[in-house]
Structures are given as structure tokens and as C-alpha cells.
Amino acid sequence: MALLQIQEPGGKQAKPLHRRAVGIDLGTTNSLVSASCGPGVETLPDSAAQHLLPSVVHYSKGKPPLVGVEAKALLVDDPLNTIASVKRLLGKSLSELKAKQDYLPFEFDEARADGAPAILTEAGSKDVVQISADILSALVERAEASLKGALEGAVITVPAYFNDAQRQQTKDAAQLAGLNVLRLLNEPTAAAVAYGLDSNDQGNVVVFDLGGGTFDVSLLSLKNGVFEVLATGGDTSLGGDDIDHAIAEWIAAQLQESAAVAVPSVAKLRQLANAAKHELSDKPQTAIVINQFSALLEESTLKKLTADMIRRTIMSCRRVLRDAGLAVADIDNIVMVGGSTRMPLVRDAVAEFFGKTPLTDIDPDKVVAIGAGIQADVLIGNKSPDSFLLLDVNPLSLGIETMGELVEKIIPRNTTIPVAKAQEFTTFKDGQTVMSLHVVQGERELVSDCRSLARFELRDIPAMVAGAAKIRVSFQVDADGLLSVSAEELSTGKKAEIQVKPSYGLKSSVIEEMLQDSQSHAKIDMEARSIKEAQLEATQLLDAIANALLVDGNLLSREEADSLAESIKALENTMTSGGSVQIHAATEELNQASSDFAAKRMDLHIANALRGESIDAVEK
Amino acid sequence: MAISISSTAAAHVAEQLADRGHGIGIRVGVKTTGCSGMAYVLEFVDKLEVGDEIFEEQGVKIIVDPKSLVYIDGTEMDFVKHGVNEGFEFKNPNAKGECGCGESFSI
Amino acid sequence: MQSLIRNYFTLFNLPEACELDQESLSAEYRRQQGEVHPDRFANAEEPEKLRAVQLSSYLNEAYETLKSPLRRAAYLLSLRDIDVEQVNQNDLSMDLLLEQIQLREKLDELPIDESALASLDALRSEVNVKLEKQEKKFAEFFDLENFNEAKKVYHELQFLYKLSAEIDAGEEIRLGY
Structure with a gap:
């Protein structure tokens, strides 16, 4: 039977129940969950008041998986059973992962029939969907404790560049975690939603998302409560890690020059570099100290070190503008997402390119989760359906x-x-x-x-x-x-x-x-494509002539047959070795060489047809 | 003559009454409508009517008017979840048929 | 789904003409998407969800067709039963082909680095001027119901748009993507 709700006396509609829906930012490094609490949507903290959940899972025999800070603490001591950055493995086959140069400290399950990557842990074989589901379950648990009840739906964000396989696996993981997926939402879109509703703006919004390892830029138009994604782009191997890397290399170079102390481990250098980067977010300079050695890193030096990376992010912005057919002057707002956008150098470069100060009011680590939470609230029906619509x-x-x-x-x-x-x-x-x-x-x-x-x-x-x-x-x-x-x-x-x-x-x-x-590769592709097309054309001609020779070869004199065979051979040779122009030329030559033969066949068939036999019958 | 309520249903009623901020309890009854004759009524009660019967179950006051009582005596009220939908459900020993939508029943 | 097959202009309450008010088109598109988009049916039953996907897809197709001047031109001709896929060699004048070859040579001769960006911009403006001119010409012929001439101009527009796309691709290569 249908389920009833308690009505107001006299049959008036009672205030609709607030339904529990969350937004989830399932990140490579950290994940967050958000829900509407009172007037706005906020990210939900755990019992230790931490909002960010490290996306790390640790498996041990006979125990439920550990997720988050505790799991992260085991990364060094128990690398075989502790899995971080599972998001990078989504949508990949085992062979693809192995072909990658990156060292993965896991033992993969070779016995799996479907070729999907699964990691052998103490608690058994765990595939990427299961591991992602375990992270999601931890977030669900946190949300259900906070909202005091079972969740009815969730919006989960995915990077804009995620392909079909990666989206499908994200959805599968959510279903495995018992979630009703209301929508998969692109991360930059979620960020714009987080700002869009607060400020009720009209116009074009650029979302600039510079995370630890990837860079995404999207252009959205917001009008009458409808978001329309006009274009997306980015660079999937660019992020804050590269900035750390550049600083680390600079430190190493300084050390070698001074020769006062030995160059420390790469991990140590990275740590120093990261700390220096954070220092430079508030100060014009910072000192890097290793034993007796000390070097001063100034903002101007950092600017030089990161110039190329920042230039690449701006080029992506330019390209997205062009894809959407807009000019810099058409952009009304720029939303900053991702920890790396805290760097003043990044903010300045963006402000300079667009001629506007970017929006940084919402914590760049939380903004995606907050947007997802807002969208979840709308989709589950807590907000009036007219409030806004997303077109992705x-x-x-x-x-x-x-x-x-x-x-x-x-x-x-x-x-x-x-x-x-x-x-x-x-x-x-x-x-x-x-x-x-x-x-x-x-x-x-x-x-x-x-x-x-x-x-x-x-x-x-x-x-x-x-x-x-x-x-x-x-x-x-x-x-x-x-x-x-x-x-x-x-x-x-x-x-x-x-x-x-x-x-x-x-x-x-x-x-x-x-x-x-x-x-x-656009240029190379063009030639490769031309060659392929020329080869195809040549193959079709060769096939046609071979068929014709089988049927009507007797129409040719010996000399004619020899000369045709020569042209055929010439084309066959050119086909495998030549460029598109040569293949075209050889094809054309064979066409010419075979034209007399074709004419003879045509005459014969017409004569046959006139005698009352169908052409079809002759062909056989 | 009695109406029973599951502990889950009682908890939800109490929660919704508390959310609403006022009200004595809930009214359970029937009205004539729908394809097969009668439909359930489920509403908050601010004021008692003449002849209302009051049942107290699991700390919740359930109010039924005398006419309805004949039809729903012995009914059990539960709170269930079906997928993303949740709400109250009645198990009526007197009901003989339900229409497809389940909002009406005949006796 | 039969009810869907309607004239795109009627769908957006616009006059069936070459000139088009982009603002009205986009406003009406957004309004209608607001009614049919799958997000409005996130909690609905499966058949309703499916219908939302179909309606919304149809609306997107109609919008994209009218939004692009080139696709709009082809669509207008198709409404007059003119098949733009059928290209008659005689429709293309020698002058046009020569001009296209010259423009293409200009594009190919540019150096493959960032120094070519300014020249690319100049070439793009040149093409844009021609595009604007031809779009006007198309509208004139179309309004005079001279569909044969309109079709010839359409093919010229096709060339120009193709060239414009190649300039974009050339810019991407030089921007280091």
C-alpha cells in the first residue's frame, strides 16, 4: 500500500519532511561529505572535528576496514594493506596500471577473470570499486550520525575529465555503499553551484581548480537560475605537487652549490619544499634550513620556478574561453577551487589574465562538497524545483x-x-x-x-x-x-x-x-589519417580489379594483363611504404591503367544485357 | 476495541509532533473516497471532537472518531521505508481489497 | 515520441528566419529545460526518467541546431526540402576555391611556435569578416526564396567554418596542448 504522511488537521498539507541527502566529494587525497544544516549547506565534521577524511583505506584480517586518519598513519608501516589515491586507479585495467611507470606498492590479484585491478590484502582481494565504496561508507556513517537517520540520496562529484568507465565505477562504488545516487556531478560545476546560489549572480563563471595533481578549468553561464556548462578543459598532470617538486629541485641545487651538507632524501626535500610553499602564502620570503645550511627563498624566486606551470594554467583558461566563443571581458566571476589556489602567485596570475579578483570566500578545499550538497538538497526535493537547474x-x-x-x-x-x-x-x-x-x-x-x-x-x-x-x-x-x-x-x-x-x-x-x-598530435594525426584513407582507397581498387580479373580476365591480351599486373604491384608496394600523396598517385595510375579493361567489361555486360541476360547473372 | 502502533511508528509520530511544536496527538480515521470506497485519514490533532476515542500506545495519543472506529478496529500502524520513500502503513484486518494505489480499501 | 517531431523554430517560439534573437532562443531553451531536464525527475519512476532524458536530449539538439549559424542555415534549407549533403561541383566557383587555397597556404606557412599567434589572430579576423559577409548574403538569398543561390552560399560558409576550425587547431598546437 502507499505510504502515508501525517497531514495538518482538515486535510491541509503538512510541512514536507526534510529528507536526508548529502553531497560527497570523493577526492584523490581527501574526501568530504556535506548536507544542509539550517540555512545553508555545510561540510560535516567527524567526532574529532575534522572535515577532511583522508582517502586512505587499511585492510586487516577479520576486522572491518580502517578509513581516514588511522589508515593514513599505517601507510609507511603496512604499505601492502594500506591503499591511498584509489581514485587514480578507477576505470583502468590491470595491464594499463602495470604499463604505467609509477611504482605501486601493492600486490595485484592476478587470478581475477575480468582483468579489473584488485589488490591482495590481508582481508582478501579488494577491487577499486570495493575500496572506493569503503571510503564512501565511512562518509555515510559520519553523515548518518550527524543527521540522525538513514540517508535517502547523494550527489557524488567526479572530475570533469572522468571518462565513462571512471564514472560508471564511481556510481557502482556508491551503490555498493548502499547509496541512492541522485546524480554524478562534475567537480567544477559543483564549485560554481556553491558560489552561485549564495551570491545569486547572473553571468559567466570560470571555475579554476588547481588540486594536488590535476588542473581543471570550466566555463559556466548562469542565467535565471540555470547553470549551463559552456566548456571544460584542463591539464591532467599539473598541480601543487609539481610546484613542490620545482621548489625541491631548487633546494637541491642550492645545496650542491654550497657543498656544505649532503643532499637529503627526496621525501625530505619535498617536505621542506611544501612547508616553504605554505610559508610563502603569507610572507614575501622564507628561510630553508638544513643543519648548518640555510637558503632564503623569496617570492620572486618562486615566481620564476612556477612561471611555466602557471603559464600552462592560463593557456588552459584561454582555450576554454575560445571553446565557448567568449572573451576575457565576458567573464563575470572566477571561482577558485583546490588547495593550490591558496598561493598568491596563482591568484595574482588569474586576476591578471581575467582583469578581476577571483572569488576565494569559500574554503577552496570544501567548495566542491558544498556545491554537491546544495544540488543533493534540490534533487531530493527539499528545495523548490525552480531554484536552479544544471546543464552539464x-x-x-x-x-x-x-x-x-x-x-x-x-x-x-x-x-x-x-x-x-x-x-x-x-x-x-x-x-x-x-x-x-x-x-x-x-x-x-x-x-x-x-x-x-x-x-x-x-x-x-x-x-x-x-x-x-x-x-x-x-x-x-x-x-x-x-x-x-x-x-x-x-x-x-x-x-x-x-x-x-x-x-x-x-x-x-x-x-x-x-x-x-x-x-x-593533431598534426601527426592528419597525415596518419590521410595515409589510412589513401590505403583504404587503394585496397578497394585492388579488390575490385582482382574480382574483375577473376571473372573477365580472358578479355585482356597477354601484354595488357602484364602491364596491369605491373601497375598493381607498384600500388601494392607504395601502399605499405609511401606517404598519402604517393599512394594517391599510384592509385590514380592503376585507375588509368585499368580503364581500358573496365571499358571492355562494360561493353561485354551491356551486350549481354541486351541479349536478355541480367548483369547480375553475368557477375556470378 | 483497539488500535496498535509499532515502536518505530510511535517514535516517528513523537518526533514529528515535537518538530511541529504543538498538538495533542494524531487522528487516524477513514473517509469515503477513491476507487474502492474508503481512504485513510492521518493528521495532527489540535482539538478533540465530541465522541472521539483516545488510545494511548507507546507514549503516543491516537485519536479516532466513533464512525471510523468500526472500520479500523484492530488496525496496526507501522512506519516503513520502501527505497527512497518512507511513511506510515496500516495493516487492517477488516480490509478485503485494496485499490492499486493502496490509498483506498473496501470492507 | 511522435509529438516531438516539430519545427525547431516553433519549439522555441521564434520566427522561421535566418536572423535569430540569440537572447530569446537561450531564454526559452533554459525555461523549457527547466521543465523537462532529468534533474526534475531524479526521484521519479523509471519510465518518467527515460522520457525526461529523451525530451531533454531533443531540446538540446534543437537548441544546438539553431544556435550555430551554419547548422541553422542547413536546417532552414532542409525545411525547404533542399539536401545540403548533395554537393554539386558547379555550385562552387573557381574564385572561391582559389581564395580557400590561398587562405590555407597562409595558415600552413606560419611557423609552428608561439610567434605565429598574432598572425593566427589576424587570419581569424579575416575569416570572420568573410563569414559575416556570407551569412548576410545567405539571409538575403534565403529571404528572396532563391534557395539555389542560398545553397551555394551555404557551401561557402562550410568552407569558412572548416577553415576557422583549422585556425583553432593551429592555435592549440602552438599553445602547446
């Missing part, structure tokens, strides 16, 4: 493999989601009854450089000549950014469909590098 975009292009290992983009990046797009394809060979579809994600032109998302087949296509069948491939991306693909043969209505789930064990470049890759 897909961060990476989605496409399908076509002949010659080329990618045909179906949904370009920065398209507002949800989105549905369809494109028609056709068969490549005569009598082809099966079409295999390979769905990929990424910006590059060649399949091998993009992320493979899924493969499936459309069967029972009626046998027709090449190019006659019409197959419509439809892509649908939902509001969480998750993709489903269907293919339909239009004459028969035969359909095949797939919900894209993470696929493992496929050779592909590492996802974080993909966005950057696509740009630096």
Missing part, C-alpha cells in the same frame, strides 16, 4: 570505429547532456551480414589512440551489395554522462544495443593523457 556537458568526444581504424565522432566534446545523436553507416563488403561496432572515447583520429569503451555486433543484416544496407547507430548520453549505444538496420528494423560499462584489458593509452595527447 560531456568532457570527451564519443565516436565509433570506421573502416581503416579511423574514428568517426558522433558526439563531440563539450556537447550539452543529455544528448542523443544518430548517424548512418553502411556495409563494406558484398553480402555482409554482421557489422561489428566499436565504441571509443577521445579526441584523436585513430582508434588505437582513443579509449575503447565497448564492442558489440549487429547480426542478421540482409545480404546486399556493399554500401546498400543502412545501419543507424544511435548514441545516448544521460544526465550522469553515461553512454548507451544502439544500432539498427533500417530495412528490417533489426536492432542491437549496449549499455556501455567499463571494458578492461584493451590496449589503449592512459586516459589522463588523452586530452593533452590529442592536441599535440
Whole structure:
């Protein structure tokens, strides 16, 4: 039966119950949970008044997992059973992780059938979804204690550049932790939400998110309570860690110059560098002291050390502006997210580029979680539905493999989601009854450089000549950014469909590098694509001539046959070694060389047709 | 003649009464409506009506008007969660059929 | 879903014309997204959620089509039963092709480093001026219901937009992405 709520006397609607919904920032280093408490949304502290939960999990035999500060304390003593930065492993296959140079101190479970990475711990084999779920469970526990009751829904944030596999695994982890996922929300969008509602602004907002290891920038437009993400971009290997690294190298160089003391360990240098960086947030200079050695690090030196990194962040801003077709003057607000935006040098550079002081009122570590909490409150129904709406975009292009290992983009990046797009394809060979579809994600032109998302087949296509069948491939991306693909043969209505789930064990470049890759390789791609296309054209011509020779070879004189064979050989040789121009030329030559043969065949077939035989019959 | 209430339901009633800040208890009754005849009434009570019966269960006052009492005698009130929905549920030994929506019942 | 197949201009309460008030389009788009977006149905039953995804996707497609001048032009022609996918070689004048080749050569000859950024900006402005001119021309022909000429201008616009995208790609390479 339907569930009843207590009404006001006389049937008046009682004040609706406040439903418990939270926002979760599931971070690489730290995670946070937020909920509406009284007038606004706040992050929830643990019993020790700590808001940040270190995203570290420790497993031991026969005990529930330890999450947070206690687990972090065991990182050095028990590295095999203590897992940090699991977010970096999401959506990856075991082989991809192993191919990466980064040293991971874990023992992976080789016995897993699906190729998904799982770590062997004292408490058994734990995959990345399980580990993420354990972090989420700790946050849920904290929230339920604080809100005095079971949670009814959660909004979980993900980086804007997260691909389909990473989003899907984040959602799976939340479901494993017993959460009802109201929405996966892009982190920069969440940050803008946190500011947008407080200040009730209209206009264009840039979200500048410089974390420990990644940099994200997004451009949103806010109008009449509707957020629209106009463009996103960034640099997945740029963050505060790089700044620490640059300072550490400078310290090492100073030490070597003075030769007074030995250079300490890398870890020690990093620690000193990090401390110096924090000092310089408030002071113009700081002294670095190691035993008898002392060096003065001034803001001007730090500026030089970080100039290149800061320049790269500004270049990303420029690019996002261009993607959205806006100029610097069109930007009304800049929101700062991530601990590294506390650095005055970063703030100054951003202020200089945009000609405006960026917003820093909300703690840059908490702003994403707060935005997620606000969105959760709206989605669960605590806030009036008119209050605001978020329109998000897909961060990476989605496409399908076509002949010659080329990618045909179906949904370009920065398209507002949800989105549905369809494109028609056709068969490549005569009598082809099966079409295999390979769905990929990424910006590059060649399949091998993009992320493979899924493969499936459309069967029972009626046998027709090449190019006659019409197959419509439809892509649908939902509001969480998750993709489903269907293919339909239009004459028969035969359909095949797939919900894209993470696929493992496929050779592909590492996802974080993909966005950057696509740009630096644009030039090479163009030529690679041209070669592929030329090869394809050549193959089709060679196939056609080979078929024709089989059927009507007797039409040629010996000399004619020899000369044609020579041109064929020339094209075959050029195809494997030449550039696109040479292949085109050789193809054209063969075309010319075979034109007499083609004319003879045509004459013969027309003559046959006139005699009452169908061309089809002759072809057989 | 009696109406019973589960401890979970009682706790929720008490909490909502406290949130509301005033009220004697809750009224449980029936009214004629819906596809199969009658629907439950569940509301806060600020003032008693003539003839109201009062049951005190688990520290909660449940108020029923005499006409309704005939139909809902022996009913058990519970508080349950179905997915993301939560609310009160009635188990009525007198009900013979429920409509699809569950808000009405016939006797 | 049949009810969805409507004229995009009607959908946004706009006159069916080349000139378009971007502000009205965007305001009406936001208003309608506010009603159909899946976020409004986060707690609804599965069929309702699915319908929200479909309606919202449809709205996005309509909006993107009208927002872009090039896509809008193609859409307007398609409403007059003119297939812009069918390109007739004679539709493209020699002058146009030569001009395109020259512009492309200019782009290819630029040095592959940041020193080319100013030249890229100049080239972009040059293309933008041409784009604006051709967009006006398209509107003129279209309003005169001379759809054959309008289609020719559309193909010129296609060239210019393609070139514009290549200038952008060239800038990305030089910005070190």
C-alpha cells in the first residue's frame, strides 16, 4: 500500500519532511561529505572535528576496514594493506596500471577473470570499486550520525575529465555503499553551484581548480537560475605537487652549490619544499634550513620556478574561453577551487589574465562538497524545483570505429547532456551480414589512440551489395554522462544495443593523457589519417580489379594483363611504404591503367544485357 | 476495541509532533473516497471532537472518531521505508481489497 | 515520441528566419529545460526518467541546431526540402576555391611556435569578416526564396567554418596542448 504522511488537521498539507541527502566529494587525497544544516549547506565534521577524511583505506584480517586518519598513519608501516589515491586507479585495467611507470606498492590479484585491478590484502582481494565504496561508507556513517537517520540520496562529484568507465565505477562504488545516487556531478560545476546560489549572480563563471595533481578549468553561464556548462578543459598532470617538486629541485641545487651538507632524501626535500610553499602564502620570503645550511627563498624566486606551470594554467583558461566563443571581458566571476589556489602567485596570475579578483570566500578545499550538497538538497526535493537547474556537458568526444581504424565522432566534446545523436553507416563488403561496432572515447583520429569503451555486433543484416544496407547507430548520453549505444538496420528494423560499462584489458593509452595527447598530435594525426584513407582507397581498387580479373580476365591480351599486373604491384608496394600523396598517385595510375579493361567489361555486360541476360547473372 | 502502533511508528509520530511544536496527538480515521470506497485519514490533532476515542500506545495519543472506529478496529500502524520513500502503513484486518494505489480499501 | 517531431523554430517560439534573437532562443531553451531536464525527475519512476532524458536530449539538439549559424542555415534549407549533403561541383566557383587555397597556404606557412599567434589572430579576423559577409548574403538569398543561390552560399560558409576550425587547431598546437 502507499505510504502515508501525517497531514495538518482538515486535510491541509503538512510541512514536507526534510529528507536526508548529502553531497560527497570523493577526492584523490581527501574526501568530504556535506548536507544542509539550517540555512545553508555545510561540510560535516567527524567526532574529532575534522572535515577532511583522508582517502586512505587499511585492510586487516577479520576486522572491518580502517578509513581516514588511522589508515593514513599505517601507510609507511603496512604499505601492502594500506591503499591511498584509489581514485587514480578507477576505470583502468590491470595491464594499463602495470604499463604505467609509477611504482605501486601493492600486490595485484592476478587470478581475477575480468582483468579489473584488485589488490591482495590481508582481508582478501579488494577491487577499486570495493575500496572506493569503503571510503564512501565511512562518509555515510559520519553523515548518518550527524543527521540522525538513514540517508535517502547523494550527489557524488567526479572530475570533469572522468571518462565513462571512471564514472560508471564511481556510481557502482556508491551503490555498493548502499547509496541512492541522485546524480554524478562534475567537480567544477559543483564549485560554481556553491558560489552561485549564495551570491545569486547572473553571468559567466570560470571555475579554476588547481588540486594536488590535476588542473581543471570550466566555463559556466548562469542565467535565471540555470547553470549551463559552456566548456571544460584542463591539464591532467599539473598541480601543487609539481610546484613542490620545482621548489625541491631548487633546494637541491642550492645545496650542491654550497657543498656544505649532503643532499637529503627526496621525501625530505619535498617536505621542506611544501612547508616553504605554505610559508610563502603569507610572507614575501622564507628561510630553508638544513643543519648548518640555510637558503632564503623569496617570492620572486618562486615566481620564476612556477612561471611555466602557471603559464600552462592560463593557456588552459584561454582555450576554454575560445571553446565557448567568449572573451576575457565576458567573464563575470572566477571561482577558485583546490588547495593550490591558496598561493598568491596563482591568484595574482588569474586576476591578471581575467582583469578581476577571483572569488576565494569559500574554503577552496570544501567548495566542491558544498556545491554537491546544495544540488543533493534540490534533487531530493527539499528545495523548490525552480531554484536552479544544471546543464552539464560531456568532457570527451564519443565516436565509433570506421573502416581503416579511423574514428568517426558522433558526439563531440563539450556537447550539452543529455544528448542523443544518430548517424548512418553502411556495409563494406558484398553480402555482409554482421557489422561489428566499436565504441571509443577521445579526441584523436585513430582508434588505437582513443579509449575503447565497448564492442558489440549487429547480426542478421540482409545480404546486399556493399554500401546498400543502412545501419543507424544511435548514441545516448544521460544526465550522469553515461553512454548507451544502439544500432539498427533500417530495412528490417533489426536492432542491437549496449549499455556501455567499463571494458578492461584493451590496449589503449592512459586516459589522463588523452586530452593533452590529442592536441599535440593533431598534426601527426592528419597525415596518419590521410595515409589510412589513401590505403583504404587503394585496397578497394585492388579488390575490385582482382574480382574483375577473376571473372573477365580472358578479355585482356597477354601484354595488357602484364602491364596491369605491373601497375598493381607498384600500388601494392607504395601502399605499405609511401606517404598519402604517393599512394594517391599510384592509385590514380592503376585507375588509368585499368580503364581500358573496365571499358571492355562494360561493353561485354551491356551486350549481354541486351541479349536478355541480367548483369547480375553475368557477375556470378 | 483497539488500535496498535509499532515502536518505530510511535517514535516517528513523537518526533514529528515535537518538530511541529504543538498538538495533542494524531487522528487516524477513514473517509469515503477513491476507487474502492474508503481512504485513510492521518493528521495532527489540535482539538478533540465530541465522541472521539483516545488510545494511548507507546507514549503516543491516537485519536479516532466513533464512525471510523468500526472500520479500523484492530488496525496496526507501522512506519516503513520502501527505497527512497518512507511513511506510515496500516495493516487492517477488516480490509478485503485494496485499490492499486493502496490509498483506498473496501470492507 | 511522435509529438516531438516539430519545427525547431516553433519549439522555441521564434520566427522561421535566418536572423535569430540569440537572447530569446537561450531564454526559452533554459525555461523549457527547466521543465523537462532529468534533474526534475531524479526521484521519479523509471519510465518518467527515460522520457525526461529523451525530451531533454531533443531540446538540446534543437537548441544546438539553431544556435550555430551554419547548422541553422542547413536546417532552414532542409525545411525547404533542399539536401545540403548533395554537393554539386558547379555550385562552387573557381574564385572561391582559389581564395580557400590561398587562405590555407597562409595558415600552413606560419611557423609552428608561439610567434605565429598574432598572425593566427589576424587570419581569424579575416575569416570572420568573410563569414559575416556570407551569412548576410545567405539571409538575403534565403529571404528572396532563391534557395539555389542560398545553397551555394551555404557551401561557402562550410568552407569558412572548416577553415576557422583549422585556425583553432593551429592555435592549440602552438599553445602547446
